[in-house]
Amino acid sequence: MIKTPDVLLLDEPFSGLDKESTGHLLSSLKRIKSQGTSIIAAVHDTLLAGQLESRTYWIRQGRILMDDADDSSAHSTAFFEMEGSVDQETLGRLSSLFSDATWKTYDNGDNQIITRQEALVIMNRALRLAGLETDGADAVSLLSPFAAQAAVAAWAKQAMAAAVKNRLVEGSTEGLMPTKNLTRGETAAIVQRFLVESNLIDNQNN
Numbered sequence: 001m002i003k004t005p006d007v008l009l010l011d012e013p014f015s016g017l018d019k020e021s022t023g024h025l026l027s028s029l030k031r032i033k034s035q036g037t038s039i040i041a042a043v044h045d046t047l048l049a050g051q052l053e054s055r056t057y058w059i060r061q062g063r064i065l066m067d068d069a070d071d072s073s074a075h076s077t078a079f080f081e082m083e084g085s086v087d088q089e090t091l092g093r094l095s096s097l098f099s100d101a102t103w104k105t106y107d108n109g110d111n112q113i114i115t116r117q118e119a120l121v122i123m124n125r126a127l128r129l130a131g132l133e134t135d136g137a138d139a140v141s142l143l144s145p146f147a148a149q150a151a152v153a154a155w156a157k158q159a160m161a162a163a164v165k166n167r168l169v170e171g172s173t174e175g176l177m178p179t180k181n182l183t184r185g186e187t188a189a190i191v192q193r194f195l196v197e198s199n200l201i202d203n204q205n206n
Contacts, residue, residue: 004036007037008032008039013043116178119182121155124163135162148177148178149176151176
């Protein structure tokens, strides 16, 4: 700048800048600020604005919701929320990169263990989409040969019966085991039988 202005207006000054360029701009703005210039900047990254030891105004729908006077020590804590699936290896890597951060994870249920009857309720929907009969299955007669039929929850009986009728569940009279957790091998076998019954693949056992 040729002369030092009283007020400097900036619109998204950090937009599109890499880390190095952002650092240079922050240094320049701090120098300009130290010379007595008031800087007014519209930014989305409030952490960058905080490095200028400034007063931050939050604007929502044209209204100022908060005036946050701040100094160099005010922003000692920052919160980030990341939505998605992160495995333990990645979480460990992030924790090592940001050793001073505290990580909290929330399980929305996608990674929980599923029982056989819960899985077959899900498969029942797939059977319907494939045009296979589900509603006409007589739950009492189809499940009665199995010793564990009494352990089948009421909400799962029709789905379990449909799975038996469409030969998704096979084996001995102990074969239902509705409350047992499903293994990967059992999952693969059920999916394969479903694909065979839907005529999507050939029965490799024949």
